[in-house]
Amino acid sequence: MKKIPFLIFFITVLSTSAVFAQKKIVKTEEAPLPVGPYSQGVIANGFFFGAGQTGVDPKTRKLVEGGIEQETTQTLENIKAVLKAANLDLTNVVNATVYLKDMNDFAKMNAIYGKYFSTNPPARTTISIVSLPGGANVEIAVVAVLKK
16 A cells, blocks of 8 residues: 555656756857847757747858848758757757748748758748848747657
8 A cells, every 4th residue: 555655656756857847058159149038949848949040140140141042041051050959950840930021932931941841841830920130031930859
């Protein structure tokens, strides 16, 4: 009889510790550094949560020129860099949220996006938005599952 309460206590401790697992901050200079009180990425409870990335070149800290295709490419390269710092890659991404300043750019953004997620793409939501930081035309945030 005394083993059952210990087993219940042990299971409770295990499930409680999983809920309150500590978070780990992900940071890399290979992607634009945060300009505010946020992290490039956070690992918690088996997932990676990435901050939204835009087409800012991490070396010049300026938005790349050339339009939506170049911005989308740089945005996804920035995402790859933050994922790499977390020992992940695009195959780990399970969800993406795309913010577009102009929905008329959807097809061009989608063509570039499709090159990066050519097989088993993540779930995705695309939202039209009035403006984005730094005059960007696209911002993408991802959630990824950690490797086992």
